[in-house]
Amino acid sequence: MVSILSSFESRLMKLENSIIPVHKQTENLQRLQENVEKTLSCLDHVISYYHVASDTEKIIREGPTGRLEEYLGSMAKIQKAVEYFQDNSPDSPELNKVFMNVYYQIRSSQLDRSIKGLKEHFHKSSSSSGVPYSPAIPNKRKDTPTKKPVKRPGTIRKAQNLLKQYSQHGLDGKKGGSNLIPLEGRDDMLDVETDAYIHCVSAFVKLAQSEYQLLADIIPEHHQKKTFDSLIQDALDGLMLEGENIVSAARKAIVRHDFSTVLTVFPILRHLKQTKPEFDQVLQGTAASTKNKLPGLITSMETIGAKALEDFADNIKNDPDKEYNMPKDGTVHELTSNAILFLQQLLDFQETAGAMLASQVLGDTYNIPLDPRETSSSATSYSSEFSKRLLSTYICKVLGNLQLNLLSKSKVYEDPALSAIFLHNNYNYILKSLEKSELIQLVAVTQKTAERSYREHIEQQIQTYQRSWLKVTDYIAEKNLPVFQPGVKLRDKERQIIKERFKGFNDGLEELCKIQKAWAIPDTEQRDRIRQAQKTIVKETYGAFLQKFGSVPFTKNPEKYIKYGVEQVGDMIDRLFDTSA
Numbered sequence: 001m002v003s004i005l006s007s008f009e010s011r012l013m014k015l016e017n018s019i020i021p022v023h024k025q026t027e028n029l030q031r032l033q034e035n036v037e038k039t040l041s042c043l044d045h046v047i048s049y050y051h052v053a054s055d056t057e058k059i060i061r062e063g064p065t066g067r068l069e070e071y072l073g074s075m076a077k078i079q080k081a082v083e084y085f086q087d088n089s090p091d092s093p094e095l096n097k098v099f100m101n102v103y104y105q106i107r108s109s110q111l112d113r114s115i116k117g118l119k120e121h122f123h124k125s126s127s128s129s130g131v132p133y134s135p136a137i138p139n140k141r142k143d144t145p146t147k148k149p150v151k152r153p154g155t156i157r158k159a160q161n162l163l164k165q166y167s168q169h170g171l172d173g174k175k176g177g178s179n180l181i182p183l184e185g186r187d188d189m190l191d192v193e194t195d196a197y198i199h200c201v202s203a204f205v206k207l208a209q210s211e212y213q214l215l216a217d218i219i220p221e222h223h224q225k226k227t228f229d230s231l232i233q234d235a236l237d238g239l240m241l242e243g244e245n246i247v248s249a250a251r252k253a254i255v256r257h258d259f260s261t262v263l264t265v266f267p268i269l270r271h272l273k274q275t276k277p278e279f280d281q282v283l284q285g286t287a288a289s290t291k292n293k294l295p296g297l298i299t300s301m302e303t304i305g306a307k308a309l310e311d312f313a314d315n316i317k318n319d320p321d322k323e324y325n326m327p328k329d330g331t332v333h334e335l336t337s338n339a340i341l342f343l344q345q346l347l348d349f350q351e352t353a354g355a356m357l358a359s360q361v362l363g364d365t366y367n368i369p370l371d372p373r374e375t376s377s378s379a380t381s382y383s384s385e386f387s388k389r390l391l392s393t394y395i396c397k398v399l400g401n402l403q404l405n406l407l408s409k410s411k412v413y414e415d416p417a418l419s420a421i422f423l424h425n426n427y428n429y430i431l432k433s434l435e436k437s438e439l440i441q442l443v444a445v446t447q448k449t450a451e452r453s454y455r456e457h458i459e460q461q462i463q464t465y466q467r468s469w470l471k472v473t474d475y476i477a478e479k480n481l482p483v484f485q486p487g488v489k490l491r492d493k494e495r496q497i498i499k500e501r502f503k504g505f506n507d508g509l510e511e512l513c514k515i516q517k518a519w520a521i522p523d524t525e526q527r528d529r530i531r532q533a534q535k536t537i538v539k540e541t542y543g544a545f546l547q548k549f550g551s552v553p554f555t556k557n558p559e560k561y562i563k564y565g566v567e568q569v570g571d572m573i574d575r576l577f578d579t580s581a
Contacts, residue, residue, distance in 0.1 A: 052081040053101045060102060061109050078102060100223055104231040107215070111207055112234040118203050122196040194264045197242060198271045204239055205275060208232050208282045225285035232286075236293060243268070243297045250304045254311050259342065262308040266349040269301040273352070305356035309394060312342060317401035321409050329520035329579075330421040332429045333409065339402050340433045343395055347438050354387025357394055392445035399430065399443070399450075403457075417468030421519050424461035427454055428523055462530060469534060472508035475501045476545035490554060498554040502561035505542065509564070513572045521577045535573040539566050 056074035064071040212228055219227050246268060253261035272294065279294050319335050327333060346353045406426050413419040431454040434440040443450045481501070490498075521527035543566045555561055564572070 046084070049081040049084045052077050056102070057105060060106055063109075100219060100227045100230075103215075103219060104227050107211055108231045108234050111211060111232065112238065114207055115200050115204055115235050115238065119196050119200050122199055123192055191264075194267060197239075197246070197268060200242075201239060201271060201275055204235055205278045205282060207235075209278075212282065229286040229290055232283075233290070236290065240293050240297055243272075244300065247297075247300045247304050250308065254304070254308050257311075257315055259308060259312050262305070263345060265301050265305050265308070266345070266352055269298065269305060269356075270349055270352040272298050272301070273355070299359070302356045302359040305353070306360040309353065309356060313394070313398045313401055316398055317405055319405050321412055323412050326409060326412050327422070327520075329518060330413070330418045330425060331520040331522055332425050333406065333422075335405065335409075336402060336426045336429055339398060340430060340439075343398060343439060344433070344437050346391065346395070347442070350391055350442070351384055351387060353394075354384070354391040357390040358387050388442070389445055392442050392447070395439065395443055396447045396450070402430070403427075415468075415515075417465050417516070418519060420461040420464035420468075421521065424458055424465065424526070425521060425523075427457045427461065428526055430454060431458065432523065458526075462533075465530070466534060466537070469512065469538065472505060472512060473538060473541045475504035475508065476541055478544065481545075481548075490552065495554040498549050498552065499561055501545070501549075502563075505545075506561070506563050509538075509569065509572065513576065516576045518579055519577050520579075527577050531573055531576055534576075535570045538573060539570050542566055542569055 056077055059067070059070055059074045060078075062071075211231060212224075215224055215228055215231070246265065250262045250265050253259070276294060276298070280291070283291050316335065316339050325334075406423060410419040410423050413422060431451065434443060434451070434454075440451060521530065542564075546562070546566060550558075550562060
């Protein structure tokens, strides 16, 4: 019995010696497994912080509207991730990524929506009332003073409509009246688009300044510039794309000779150049590609503007001479009024237009000597004086082209007198328009004698017109009359000569008055002046003739030949150039 127990004890000890190590090893393995599982769980928890930015991006971008709890949950995740990295790795790139990526995504989206919302709001408010107001305070719209809309030339819409008529009627040789009504609506839309773009550019600068101030209090200093660069990209790219679309539309308009569309570039370009210093200041520290976007757009607009100016001058010169397109009464041609109106628009954009020309031609086209200080400057930094000289020379070029074209057009008239009236009206209209505006001072910068030259041209045409009356007055002129002996009976030949002179004068007077009554001289002062001068000449000549031969017995029916008294002749001349008389 003792031996059996001893054997059992021995075997039990052997079993215990075999099992206990296995048990301990199993416990160790279980402990290791638990540690691995805890470690994996901790890793999963930590890794989740690394993916917070991407996991919450969509919800954060969409904003809290309609899903507030989900939005707040995402913000809570971001907050926990920020706290984790601040406690465990304050300088980790992950923390910076959470900060910068999520922050710039939120603010970039908000900035872009603000610009687009402003544009949409501007369209709605302009179409309804013409007065932009803040959507944030609609109830105070009537009581709150609003910022004045961007100043636009008062006649720009008129200029656009007239120039559009010119482009369709004058240049293409086709009447475009049927298209004018819808085009006027498009002009209104064009004005709204232009004003909206100008407002959005100003708003972008102010909002970008505010964004940088906000960012400076949130993002670490060494990441501020990069984050700001990323933040403004979407809104800035949208503005630049819209600007390029304006340039593209202007380029297509030039091909169509639709210079009214090109006029919209001028206020935009002027505003961009005025805003550029603020742009440069707010974009300090951003990438070179970001800084160069606005200068690139300005250059594009200057290029297309310069091309439009040159093409307009060329088209003024080459406008075709078509009889159906000529005023039958010799009044001011549509080409003249449109050309002057276009030039008057440039008065509101003298520096802008001058810079357009300066940036492209560098003075060579116009043979303008450059100041040594100007030659070393970039195209955009030309002095205002040089730009003014360039613009003056350009205006003189347009006026010169217009004068050449008018001379060519005047040859369409078969009657030299009507041709003279046509040129007189156009020259006088040009001169008066120059004098009423600042154009005459601008022209005088490079052409000192322009005003005197136009006055001389006007006088020449008046003299040419007056020669048309020679065929009337020559019949009764003293130098063409035969010599009669007083008290001596007239011979048949002499009586016949007197009859012919009276008849020739009467017929010529009636014919000229009938024809020239339908002609037009719009300028009241010039019309009265020409009438008075002609009336004086004809009345004096006819009065002397009538005094000499009115009482001579050259016919049995004197009323047949002496049809008009001196005052009647004057009254007939007073009705010239008046279809209502």
